[in-house]
Amino acid sequence: MTPNKGRENMAGKFRTALLGALAATAIAGGMVGTAGAQDKKEMVTVVKLSGIAWFNRMEEGVKEYAEATGNNATQVGAATADAALQVQLIEDLIARGVAAINVVPNSPQALEPVLKRALDNKIVVVGHEGATLQNVTYDLEAFDNKAYGEHLMEALAQKMGGEGEYAVLVGYLTSVTHNEWVDAAIAYQKDKYPKMTLVGGKLESAEQQQQANAKVRELLRTYPNLKGIQGSAGEDVVGAALAVEEAGLNDQVSIVGTSLPSVAGAYLETGDIDMISFWDPAKAGYAMNVVAAKALAGETVKSDDDLGVEGYEKVRVDGKVIYGQAWVDVTAENMDEYDF
Amino acid sequence: MPMRRFTNALASPQAVVLAAAILFALVIAAFNPGFLSLATLVDLLRNSLVTGIFALGVLIVLASGGIDVSFTAIGAFAMYATMSLVMGLDVPMPILGFFVLSALIGALLGLVNGVLIGGLGLPTLIVTLGTLSLFRGALLTFVGTTYITNVPRNVISFARTMILRLENAVGQLVSLPLSFVVLVLVTLFVAFLMNLTRFGRSIYAIGGSEEGARRIGIDVARVKVWIYVIAGTIAGLAGMTHMTLSRMANPFDLVGTELNVIAAVVLGGARITGGHGTVTGTLLGALVITLINTSLLSAGVPSYWQKVVVGILIVLGTGLPILIDRFAKHRERLARAAV
Numbered sequence: 001m002t003p004n005k006g007r008e009n010m011a012g013k014f015r016t017a018l019l020g021a022l023a024a025t026a027i028a029g030g031m032v033g034t035a036g037a038q039d040k041k042e043m044v045t046v047v048k049l050s051g052i053a054w055f056n057r058m059e060e061g062v063k064e065y066a067e068a069t070g071n072n073a074t075q076v077g078a079a080t081a082d083a084a085l086q087v088q089l090i091e092d093l094i095a096r097g098v099a100a101i102n103v104v105p106n107s108p109q110a111l112e113p114v115l116k117r118a119l120d121n122k123i124v125v126v127g128h129e130g131a132t133l134q135n136v137t138y139d140l141e142a143f144d145n146k147a148y149g150e151h152l153m154e155a156l157a158q159k160m161g162g163e164g165e166y167a168v169l170v171g172y173l174t175s176v177t178h179n180e181w182v183d184a185a186i187a188y189q190k191d192k193y194p195k196m197t198l199v200g201g202k203l204e205s206a207e208q209q210q211q212a213n214a215k216v217r218e219l220l221r222t223y224p225n226l227k228g229i230q231g232s233a234g235e236d237v238v239g240a241a242l243a244v245e246e247a248g249l250n251d252q253v254s255i256v257g258t259s260l261p262s263v264a265g266a267y268l269e270t271g272d273i274d275m276i277s278f279w280d281p282a283k284a285g286y287a288m289n290v291v292a293a294k295a296l297a298g299e300t301v302k303s304d305d306d307l308g309v310e311g312y313e314k315v316r317v318d319g320k321v322i323y324g325q326a327w328v329d330v331t332a333e334n335m336d337e338y339d340f
Numbered sequence: 341m342p343m344r345r346f347t348n349a350l351a352s353p354q355a356v357v358l359a360a361a362i363l364f365a366l367v368i369a370a371f372n373p374g375f376l377s378l379a380t381l382v383d384l385l386r387n388s389l390v391t392g393i394f395a396l397g398v399l400i401v402l403a404s405g406g407i408d409v410s411f412t413a414i415g416a417f418a419m420y421a422t423m424s425l426v427m428g429l430d431v432p433m434p435i436l437g438f439f440v441l442s443a444l445i446g447a448l449l450g451l452v453n454g455v456l457i458g459g460l461g462l463p464t465l466i467v468t469l470g471t472l473s474l475f476r477g478a479l480l481t482f483v484g485t486t487y488i489t490n491v492p493r494n495v496i497s498f499a500r501t502m503i504l505r506l507e508n509a510v511g512q513l514v515s516l517p518l519s520f521v522v523l524v525l526v527t528l529f530v531a532f533l534m535n536l537t538r539f540g541r542s543i544y545a546i547g548g549s550e551e552g553a554r555r556i557g558i559d560v561a562r563v564k565v566w567i568y569v570i571a572g573t574i575a576g577l578a579g580m581t582h583m584t585l586s587r588m589a590n591p592f593d594l595v596g597t598e599l600n601v602i603a604a605v606v607l608g609g610a611r612i613t614g615g616h617g618t619v620t621g622t623l624l625g626a627l628v629i630t631l632i633n634t635s636l637l638s639a640g641v642p643s644y645w646q647k648v649v650v651g652i653l654i655v656l657g658t659g660l661p662i663l664i665d666r667f668a669k670h671r672e673r674l675a676r677a678a679v
Contacts, residue, residue: 052485080481173643201642208593209586214387214634221383222372222638224510235590242587247512263487263588 040072041099043292045285046089048106050077053262053340054281058104061285073289083110090114093123100124100292102285108133124295126288131321137295140288142279142326144316145177149184151327152256152277154192156185156228159254159274163195164227167219169240169257171207171233178232181258185230199223205236212239220247231257238264241272261330261338268332277327279311280338284326287312291322354621356660357607361628364653371639379508382516388630390582390594392523392623394601395608396530397574399622402605403534404567405547405614406464409598410453413475414572415579416594418445420479422580423488423589435498439522442580443573449475450572451565458564476595488589499584519581526574531619533570543567547614604629607657628657 045062047055059075066073078085083106091114093101101118105111108130115135118125127139156166168185170178182202189196200219205212212235220226220243229244231237237257241264244253250272259276267273287309294301301307303317311326330338369375394411401408422442426433433441449471456467502515534540542563545553554560583589608625610617632653636646 200637203637204643206596208596209588209590210390210582210593213586215637217383217387218634218637220512221374221380221508221510224512238588239586246515249512263489266489266587 040070041296042096043071043073043100043102043289043296044093044098045073045075045102045104045288046086046093047075047077047104048086049081050075050079054260055104057340058281058285061280061282062289064282065286065289069289069293071289071293075285081106083107087111087114090118094118094121097121098123099296100126100289102126102128102288102292103130104128105130105133111135124292126292126295128284128288133320136320138291138301139321140284140291140312141321141323142284142311144323144325145180146184147323147325148277148327149181150188152181152230152258153185153188155275155277155329156230156254156256157189157193157196159256160196160228162193165197165199165223165225166228166230167200167203167216167223167226168198169203169205169212169215169229169231169233169236171205171236173202173204175232181232182230196228199226205231205233205239207233207235209235209239209242212236213243214239216240216243217247220244220249220253226253228254229257231255231259234259234263237273237276238267241267245270245272260340261335262340265335268330268335271332275329275331277329279326280328281340283309283311287324287326352609354609354618354624356664357609357621357624357628357657360653360657360660361624361631364628364631365635368635368639374509375635375638377509379506379514382504382506382514383508384627384631384634385520386514386516387634388626389517389519389523389585390578391597391601391604391630392626393526393574393578393581394597395604395622395626396526396619397571397578398601398605399608399610399617399619400530400534400543400567400574401464401571402602402610402612403547403614403617404543404564405550406457406564406567407602407612408453408464408468408568408571409602410449410468410472410475411571411575411578411601412594412596412598413472413479414446414449414575415582416591417449417475417479417483417579418442418576419579419583419594420488420589420591421445421483423491423583424484426492427488427490433492433494435494438495438583439577439580443576446576446579447569447573450569450575453572454565454568457568458561458566461561472595472598479591483591485591487591491583491587491589495584496587499587517585519584522577522581526577527619527623530574534619539563539566544615547616549615600629600633601626603654603658607654629654 047058049055055077062073062075076089078089086106087110090101094117101123103111105127112135115125119135125136127133127136130139131141133139160166168182170182186198203215205215216229216239229240231240237255237259240255244250255273256275258278260278264273264276268276287307290307290309291301301317301322305315306313307315312324316323365376397411398408419442422438422445453468453471456462457464498518501518503518503520505513505515508514542553542558545558546560546563550560579594582594604625605622606612607628608621610622632650636649641649
């Protein structure tokens with residue numbers, strides 16, 4: 001890079017930063033949008049909090065959508081995952097007269113009143129990770145929990161050769177999604193892979209890696225022929241992998257579950273964890289805007305519709321809730337594609 | 341009278357806990373014959389490492405008549421702040437440095453508790469409930485919320501270094517990591533402090549009667565400040581030990597396990613009302629709590645029932661010594677009346 005070019009870049013960066021700062025002030029002040037923004041319909045995605053890897057990744061999807069369609073789509077989020085701050089952000093957006101609000105709620109219930117106000121103001125509202133939301137035009141879910149649980153079990157069964165003892169971990173016995181995944185997985189196994197047997201019931205990891213680790217070591221001691229483990233909380237597979245590695249059983253035990261490459265990466269690399277799954281927030285961010293644009297154009301989303309986003313090619317609609325099949329499977333081979 | 345001394349020893353909280361632990365292990369062994377082995381013991385020691393270290397800090401606080409629920413937040417804060425600091429500066433740091441830094445941060449946070457409790461004389465439960473939330477909130481707001489998984493290489497090799505490695509009944513490896521040394525050192529330190537120093541005697545004196553301690557010339561405020569600084573330091577060490585065992589720094593870890601640790605200390609014979617508690621008892625308590633938490637599965641107890649059983653055992657374990665003590669006192673009174 002020549003020094004000259006460097007200076008140019010710097011000037012460019014400075015300009016972008018300045019624009020960014022101006023935009024931030026406008027949002028913070030809850031001011032009426034500038035004339036330029038009125039030309040195209042403004043679509044804003046409100047996330048739980050800004051700055052963490054997950055929602056940075058979602059912002060990439062929103063930007064990608066804006067570039068691909070030329071629509072004015074942006075993302076905002078408070079510095080902390082606070083329901084009250086999220087309500088404030090949405091109130092500002094209503095005052096600004098945006099066309100659509102996509103929201104990933106911190107607390108679905110806390111948002112209902114302000115979302116109702118948005119709907120009353122003829123603003124399209126699309127939720128995500130909020131299947132219980134009432135005051136929305138649509139809610140988009142990456143997948144149906146039952147289908148996801150079955151998908152994980154299918155992967156585990158393949159690794160185990162369709163037979164042998166396996167165990168399941170949940171974060172808490174009370175966490176709804178984890179239990180939905182695991183219950184669907186167990187039912188699927190009983191139906192499709194009768195030679196597999198569940199041992200130890202549902203184990204609780206308290207979403208703590210060391211707890212998962214201790215449980216799995218105890219499990220291995222009790223069921224020395226254990227061949228597979230399915231995790232639910234992001235820490236489950238890591239704690240399990242560590243236990244399996246410590247016991248020297250890497251070749252015997254297969255591990256699949258929900259986690260993120262940034263959490264489970266080291267063990268994916270060594271092969272202690274066979275596969276992890278999650279959904280890609282970038283795709284969800286993109287798809288939310290597609291749904292919002294459809295609603296703005298007066299179209300409805302029906303089952304089997306294609307949203308034009310990977311994983312959302314054949315959605316299922318149940319009331320206001322749209323389900324994709326947007327899980328992403330990550331193994332040692334493709335883990336480098338994800339930086340969160 | 342030797343007989344009398346024997347029954348006294350039998351009635352001591354440690355003996356009751358030890359007997360309970362042995363009985364419990366025998367019951368598990370009845371379901372799972374492979375259970376009674378050296379490998380199980382090693383596994384148990386490894387599982388109770390962090391609980392044990394935390395418990396020794398809590399012991400000091402309970403002995404002084406206080407209660408601390410903020411130590412897990414201190415441990416998580418110290419561990420995570422140390423890791424983000426070292427990773428942020430990107431300087432090579434010997435493994436000892438991680439522990440020292442974490443202990444220092446723990447000491448500073450403990451000082452906050454100490455000043456509020458010793459300096460201002462505020463109630464311990466209220467203060468530490470507040471600082472539990474404060475330290476955790478500060479950690480997540482100002483330090484970070486992301487998992488640090490790419491920990492330095494020397495931390496990983498420390499985590500992989502084992503003092504002892506053996507095979508259990510079914511041919512799996514069981515090992516005791518080098519971080520066990522931390523528990524040993526903290527144990528020696530606390531045992532020395534509580535049994536062989538004036539400071540230790542002051543702690544028990546304050547726990548027995550604060551007013552009494554003041555009258556015999558103990559500077560109660562100063563001792564209290566130090567108690568929480570030491571408890572904070574130990575929490576910092578426990579946090580770092582936890583990190584090396586996990587091989588990653590997760591800021592959401594540890595908080596939520598405080599009642600488990602307090603239960604361990606109380607099982608070990610310390611009283612919530614202060615003035616009592618021994619190092620041996622506390623370590624036994626930590627072992628028993630861990631044993632209960634990590635072996636019901638091998639006895640075939642389903643997950644929902646495990647909580648019920650843990651609850652019953654804690655009530656029995658803490659209640660029984662008190663009842664035995666009361667019974668012994670009652671008999672003593674009868675004996676005296678007969679004379």
